[in-house]
Protein backbone atom coordinates (compact mmCIF):
# COMPACT_ATOMS: atom_id res chain seq x y z
CA UNK A 1 0.00 0.00 0.00
CA UNK A 2 1.07 3.59 -0.55
CA UNK A 3 0.86 6.02 2.35
CA UNK A 4 -2.25 7.63 0.89
CA UNK A 5 -3.93 4.24 0.42
CA UNK A 6 -3.11 3.34 4.01
CA UNK A 7 -4.72 6.57 5.33
CA UNK A 8 -7.82 6.20 3.15
CA UNK A 9 -8.18 2.52 4.07
CA UNK A 10 -8.27 3.45 7.77
CA UNK A 11 -10.55 6.44 7.12
CA UNK A 12 -13.02 4.00 5.53
CA UNK A 13 -12.76 1.74 8.62
CA UNK A 14 -10.52 -0.82 6.94
CA UNK A 15 -7.35 -2.45 8.19
CA UNK A 16 -4.28 -1.31 6.26
CA UNK A 17 -1.04 -3.29 5.78
CA UNK A 18 0.48 -1.24 8.62
CA UNK A 19 -0.94 1.22 11.12
CA UNK A 20 -0.98 4.56 9.29
CA UNK A 21 0.92 7.30 11.10
CA UNK A 22 0.33 11.03 10.65
CA UNK A 23 1.49 13.43 13.39
CA UNK A 24 0.29 17.03 12.89
CA UNK A 25 3.51 18.71 11.82
CA UNK A 26 2.66 22.21 10.59
CA UNK A 27 4.98 24.70 12.25
CA UNK A 28 7.25 21.86 13.36
CA UNK A 29 7.96 21.36 9.65
CA UNK A 30 8.95 25.00 9.26
CA UNK A 31 11.40 24.70 12.16
CA UNK A 32 12.81 21.41 10.86
CA UNK A 33 13.39 22.97 7.44
CA UNK A 34 15.01 26.05 9.01
CA UNK A 35 12.55 28.63 7.66
CA UNK A 36 11.05 31.51 9.63
CA UNK A 37 7.42 31.05 10.67
CA UNK A 38 6.38 34.49 9.39
CA UNK A 39 7.74 33.60 5.94
CA UNK A 40 6.36 30.07 6.07
CA UNK A 41 2.76 31.16 6.79
CA UNK A 42 2.75 33.71 3.93
CA UNK A 43 4.13 31.64 1.06
CA UNK A 44 2.67 28.45 -0.41
CA UNK A 45 6.03 27.67 -1.97
CA UNK A 46 7.96 28.00 1.32
CA UNK A 47 5.27 26.00 3.15
CA UNK A 48 5.24 23.16 0.62
CA UNK A 49 9.05 22.99 0.43
CA UNK A 50 9.31 22.81 4.24
CA UNK A 51 6.73 20.02 4.40
CA UNK A 52 8.50 18.08 1.64
CA UNK A 53 11.77 18.35 3.55
CA UNK A 54 9.97 17.22 6.73
CA UNK A 55 8.58 14.15 4.94
CA UNK A 56 12.07 13.34 3.62
CA UNK A 57 13.14 13.03 7.27
CA UNK A 58 10.13 11.18 8.74
CA UNK A 59 8.36 9.38 5.85
CA UNK A 60 5.04 9.68 7.68
CA UNK A 61 1.82 8.84 5.80
CA UNK A 62 0.35 12.37 5.53
CA UNK A 63 1.89 15.79 4.97
CA UNK A 64 0.07 18.95 6.05
CA UNK A 65 -0.33 22.51 4.78
CA UNK A 66 -0.76 24.11 8.16
CA UNK A 67 0.52 26.99 10.24
CA UNK A 68 -1.66 29.57 12.04
CA UNK A 69 -5.40 30.11 12.66
CA UNK A 70 -6.23 33.39 10.93
CA UNK A 71 -5.92 32.83 7.16
CA UNK A 72 -9.69 32.34 6.74
CA UNK A 73 -10.76 35.08 9.19
CA UNK A 74 -8.59 37.52 7.22
CA UNK A 75 -10.91 36.88 4.28
CA UNK A 76 -13.70 38.40 6.41
CA UNK A 77 -11.56 41.47 7.15
CA UNK A 78 -9.59 40.44 10.24
CA UNK A 79 -6.34 42.42 10.45
CA UNK A 80 -3.26 40.62 11.75
CA UNK A 81 0.27 41.59 12.71
CA UNK A 82 3.19 39.45 11.62
CA UNK A 83 6.20 39.00 13.91
CA UNK A 84 9.69 37.63 13.16
CA UNK A 85 9.75 33.83 13.31
CA UNK A 86 6.28 33.65 14.87
CA UNK A 87 2.68 33.06 13.78
CA UNK A 88 0.57 36.22 13.36
CA UNK A 89 -1.60 37.77 16.06
CA UNK A 90 -5.04 39.37 15.55
CA UNK A 91 -5.11 43.17 15.72
CA UNK A 92 -8.47 44.49 14.41
CA UNK A 93 -11.56 42.27 14.58
CA UNK A 94 -14.22 42.48 11.83
CA UNK A 95 -17.09 42.23 14.34
CA UNK A 96 -17.04 45.08 16.86
CA UNK A 97 -20.80 45.52 17.38
CA UNK A 98 -23.09 42.52 16.85
CA UNK A 99 -24.75 44.50 14.05
CA UNK A 100 -21.48 44.21 12.10
CA UNK A 101 -22.38 40.56 11.48
CA UNK A 102 -24.96 41.70 8.94
CA UNK A 103 -22.19 43.34 6.87
CA UNK A 104 -20.09 40.16 6.61
CA UNK A 105 -19.94 38.27 3.32
CA UNK A 106 -18.60 34.76 2.65
CA UNK A 107 -15.12 35.33 1.18
CA UNK A 108 -13.83 33.70 -2.00
CA UNK A 109 -11.17 31.20 -0.84
CA UNK A 110 -9.19 31.65 -4.06
CA UNK A 111 -8.58 35.35 -3.54
CA UNK A 112 -9.37 36.39 0.05
CA UNK A 113 -7.18 36.54 3.15
CA UNK A 114 -4.30 34.08 3.18
CA UNK A 115 -6.46 31.17 1.97
CA UNK A 116 -4.66 31.29 -1.44
CA UNK A 117 -1.33 30.61 0.35
CA UNK A 118 -2.67 27.36 1.78
CA UNK A 119 -4.37 26.33 -1.48
CA UNK A 120 -1.07 26.93 -3.29
CA UNK A 121 0.80 24.80 -0.71
CA UNK A 122 -1.76 21.97 -1.11
CA UNK A 123 -1.47 22.07 -4.90
CA UNK A 124 2.35 21.98 -4.72
CA UNK A 125 2.31 19.06 -2.25
CA UNK A 126 -0.22 17.17 -4.37
CA UNK A 127 1.95 17.66 -7.49
CA UNK A 128 5.10 16.60 -5.65
CA UNK A 129 3.71 13.46 -4.02
CA UNK A 130 1.49 12.42 -6.98
CA UNK A 131 -1.09 10.68 -4.82
CA UNK A 132 1.45 8.52 -2.98
CA UNK A 133 1.36 10.45 0.30
CA UNK A 134 -1.85 11.88 1.75
CA UNK A 135 -2.04 15.68 1.73
CA UNK A 136 -3.93 17.09 4.70
CA UNK A 137 -5.57 20.48 4.28
CA UNK A 138 -5.87 22.88 7.20
CA UNK A 139 -9.24 24.25 8.21
CA UNK A 140 -10.58 25.70 11.39
CA UNK A 141 -14.06 24.87 12.68
CA UNK A 142 -17.19 27.04 12.41
CA UNK A 143 -17.36 27.76 16.15
CA UNK A 144 -13.67 28.67 16.37
CA UNK A 145 -13.89 30.88 13.28
CA UNK A 146 -16.76 32.82 14.86
CA UNK A 147 -14.43 33.37 17.83
CA UNK A 148 -11.69 34.65 15.52
CA UNK A 149 -14.11 37.19 14.00
CA UNK A 150 -15.35 38.76 17.24
CA UNK A 151 -12.81 37.70 19.87
CA UNK A 152 -13.07 34.46 21.79
CA UNK A 153 -14.13 35.81 25.18
CA UNK A 154 -16.64 38.22 23.69
CA UNK A 155 -18.14 35.47 21.50
CA UNK A 156 -18.60 33.08 24.45
CA UNK A 157 -20.07 35.86 26.58
CA UNK A 158 -22.55 36.88 23.85
CA UNK A 159 -23.63 33.23 23.45
CA UNK A 160 -24.25 32.92 27.19
CA UNK A 161 -26.37 36.10 27.10
CA UNK A 162 -28.23 35.01 23.95
CA UNK A 163 -29.21 31.80 25.70
CA UNK A 164 -31.25 33.93 28.14
CA UNK A 165 -33.35 35.16 25.23
CA UNK A 166 -33.20 32.55 22.44
CA UNK A 167 -35.59 34.44 20.13
CA UNK A 168 -34.03 37.85 20.67
CA UNK A 169 -32.19 39.86 18.00
CA UNK A 170 -28.76 39.00 19.48
CA UNK A 171 -29.40 35.25 19.25
CA UNK A 172 -30.53 35.70 15.65
CA UNK A 173 -27.36 37.57 14.76
CA UNK A 174 -25.20 34.91 16.41
CA UNK A 175 -27.01 32.18 14.45
CA UNK A 176 -26.35 34.23 11.30
CA UNK A 177 -22.65 34.39 12.25
CA UNK A 178 -22.52 30.60 12.56
CA UNK A 179 -24.19 30.29 9.16
CA UNK A 180 -21.57 32.55 7.57
CA UNK A 181 -18.59 30.80 9.17
CA UNK A 182 -19.95 27.40 8.14
CA UNK A 183 -20.56 28.54 4.55
CA UNK A 184 -17.03 29.95 4.32
CA UNK A 185 -15.45 26.75 5.67
CA UNK A 186 -17.44 24.67 3.22
CA UNK A 187 -16.23 26.90 0.35
CA UNK A 188 -12.62 26.68 1.58
CA UNK A 189 -12.72 22.88 2.04
CA UNK A 190 -14.17 22.45 -1.46
CA UNK A 191 -11.31 24.55 -2.85
CA UNK A 192 -8.84 22.38 -0.88
CA UNK A 193 -10.29 19.23 -2.48
CA UNK A 194 -10.00 20.81 -5.91
CA UNK A 195 -6.38 21.76 -5.15
CA UNK A 196 -5.63 18.09 -4.48
CA UNK A 197 -6.11 17.55 -0.73
CA UNK A 198 -6.58 13.97 0.47
CA UNK A 199 -7.94 15.04 3.87
CA UNK A 200 -10.11 18.10 4.52
CA UNK A 201 -10.93 19.08 8.04
CA UNK A 202 -12.69 21.18 10.61
CA UNK A 203 -10.44 21.88 13.60
CA UNK A 204 -12.87 23.38 16.09
CA UNK A 205 -10.58 23.99 19.05
CA UNK A 206 -12.82 26.57 20.73
CA UNK A 207 -15.68 24.04 20.82
CA UNK A 208 -13.65 22.07 23.39
CA UNK A 209 -15.37 20.88 26.55
CA UNK A 210 -12.40 22.48 28.32
CA UNK A 211 -13.95 25.80 27.15
CA UNK A 212 -17.75 25.26 26.92
CA UNK A 213 -20.39 22.96 28.40
CA UNK A 214 -21.69 19.87 26.57
CA UNK A 215 -25.07 21.66 26.29
CA UNK A 216 -23.45 24.67 24.60
CA UNK A 217 -21.48 22.34 22.33
CA UNK A 218 -24.67 20.59 21.20
CA UNK A 219 -26.59 23.83 20.74
CA UNK A 220 -24.06 26.15 19.12
CA UNK A 221 -21.16 24.16 17.64
CA UNK A 222 -22.57 20.77 16.66
CA UNK A 223 -25.28 21.88 14.16
CA UNK A 224 -22.68 23.78 12.10
CA UNK A 225 -20.16 20.93 12.28
CA UNK A 226 -22.95 18.56 11.19
CA UNK A 227 -23.79 20.78 8.22
CA UNK A 228 -20.08 21.03 7.26
CA UNK A 229 -19.52 17.27 7.23
CA UNK A 230 -22.98 16.55 5.77
CA UNK A 231 -21.85 18.46 2.70
CA UNK A 232 -18.12 17.66 2.65
CA UNK A 233 -18.00 13.92 3.38
CA UNK A 234 -19.95 12.80 0.27
CA UNK A 235 -17.94 15.27 -1.83
CA UNK A 236 -14.61 14.09 -0.36
CA UNK A 237 -15.56 10.47 -1.07
CA UNK A 238 -16.24 11.35 -4.71
CA UNK A 239 -12.72 12.87 -4.82
CA UNK A 240 -11.19 9.75 -3.22
CA UNK A 241 -10.47 11.84 -0.13
CA UNK A 242 -11.55 11.85 3.52
CA UNK A 243 -12.87 14.30 6.12
CA UNK A 244 -11.48 14.85 9.61
CA UNK A 245 -12.65 16.61 12.75
CA UNK A 246 -10.29 17.70 15.50
CA UNK A 247 -11.33 19.31 18.78
CA UNK A 248 -8.76 19.91 21.52
CA UNK A 249 -9.29 18.75 25.09
CA UNK A 250 -11.26 15.98 26.75
CA UNK A 251 -14.24 15.39 24.43
CA UNK A 252 -15.22 12.02 25.91
CA UNK A 253 -18.66 13.35 26.91
CA UNK A 254 -19.65 14.20 23.32
CA UNK A 255 -17.87 11.54 21.26
CA UNK A 256 -21.19 10.18 20.02
CA UNK A 257 -22.49 13.49 18.66
CA UNK A 258 -19.02 14.12 17.19
CA UNK A 259 -19.29 10.80 15.33
CA UNK A 260 -22.84 11.78 14.27
CA UNK A 261 -21.49 14.85 12.44
CA UNK A 262 -20.53 12.56 9.56
CA UNK A 263 -16.78 13.21 9.81
CA UNK A 264 -14.86 10.13 8.65
CA UNK A 265 -11.92 10.62 11.04
CA UNK A 266 -12.01 11.94 14.63
CA UNK A 267 -8.57 13.16 15.65
CA UNK A 268 -8.60 12.91 19.44
CA UNK A 269 -6.64 14.94 21.95
CA UNK A 270 -4.35 13.10 24.36
CA UNK A 271 -6.86 13.83 27.18
CA UNK A 272 -9.30 11.30 25.62
CA UNK A 273 -8.89 7.64 26.59
CA UNK A 274 -8.51 5.83 23.26
CA UNK A 275 -9.92 2.50 24.46
CA UNK A 276 -13.07 4.28 25.66
CA UNK A 277 -13.39 6.10 22.34
CA UNK A 278 -12.92 2.84 20.45
CA UNK A 279 -15.68 1.20 22.49
CA UNK A 280 -18.10 4.14 22.11
CA UNK A 281 -17.69 5.12 18.45
CA UNK A 282 -14.85 3.06 16.93
CA UNK A 283 -17.18 0.87 14.89
CA UNK A 284 -18.54 3.81 12.88
CA UNK A 285 -15.77 6.41 12.68
CA UNK A 286 -12.00 6.19 12.19
CA UNK A 287 -10.08 7.27 15.29
CA UNK A 288 -6.79 9.15 15.11
CA UNK A 289 -4.43 10.04 17.93
CA UNK A 290 -3.34 10.64 20.45
CA UNK A 291 0.27 10.87 21.62
CA UNK A 292 0.71 13.78 23.99
CA UNK A 293 2.44 16.51 21.93
CA UNK A 294 4.17 17.99 24.98
CA UNK A 295 4.93 15.26 27.54
CA UNK A 296 5.66 12.55 24.95
CA UNK A 297 6.67 14.12 21.64
CA UNK A 298 8.45 17.20 22.94
CA UNK A 299 9.67 16.41 26.47
CA UNK A 300 9.71 12.60 26.31
CA UNK A 301 12.46 10.26 25.19
CA UNK A 302 12.29 8.10 22.04
CA UNK A 303 11.71 5.08 24.30
CA UNK A 304 8.74 6.82 25.96
CA UNK A 305 7.31 7.78 22.56
CA UNK A 306 7.66 4.21 21.35
CA UNK A 307 5.84 2.91 24.44
CA UNK A 308 3.05 5.50 24.10
CA UNK A 309 2.63 4.58 20.42
CA UNK A 310 2.45 0.90 21.27
CA UNK A 311 -0.20 1.59 23.93
CA UNK A 312 -2.27 3.72 21.52
CA UNK A 313 -2.18 1.00 18.87
CA UNK A 314 -3.16 -1.61 21.47
CA UNK A 315 -6.06 0.57 22.67
CA UNK A 316 -7.57 1.49 19.31
CA UNK A 317 -5.86 -0.41 16.49
CA UNK A 318 -7.84 -3.67 16.62
CA UNK A 319 -9.73 -4.32 13.40
CA UNK A 320 -8.40 -1.17 11.69
CA UNK A 321 -10.09 2.21 11.44
CA UNK A 322 -7.19 3.77 13.34
CA UNK A 323 -4.44 6.25 12.47
CA UNK A 324 -1.59 6.85 14.91
CA UNK A 325 -1.41 10.61 15.38
CA UNK A 326 -0.49 13.37 17.78
CA UNK A 327 -3.14 14.60 20.24
CA UNK A 328 -2.76 18.09 18.79
CA UNK A 329 -0.17 20.07 16.86
CA UNK A 330 3.42 18.88 17.41
CA UNK A 331 5.51 21.70 18.95
CA UNK A 332 8.19 23.16 16.66
CA UNK A 333 10.91 22.21 19.16
CA UNK A 334 9.96 18.51 19.46
CA UNK A 335 13.16 16.49 18.80
CA UNK A 336 13.28 14.68 15.48
CA UNK A 337 14.34 11.44 17.22
CA UNK A 338 10.92 11.36 18.88
CA UNK A 339 9.01 11.74 15.63
CA UNK A 340 11.23 9.08 14.04
CA UNK A 341 10.45 6.78 16.99
CA UNK A 342 6.71 7.40 16.52
CA UNK A 343 6.79 6.55 12.80
CA UNK A 344 9.00 3.54 13.43
CA UNK A 345 6.63 2.25 16.11
CA UNK A 346 3.74 2.34 13.65
CA UNK A 347 5.82 0.40 11.12
CA UNK A 348 6.77 -2.19 13.76
CA UNK A 349 3.71 -2.77 15.96
CA UNK A 350 0.51 -4.30 14.73
CA UNK A 351 -2.54 -4.35 16.94
Ligand SMILES: [Zn+2]
Nearest residue numbers: 247248328329
Ligand atom coordinates in the same frame (compact mmCIF):
# COMPACT_ATOMS: atom_id res chain seq x y z
ZN1 LIG B 1 -5.93 20.43 19.37
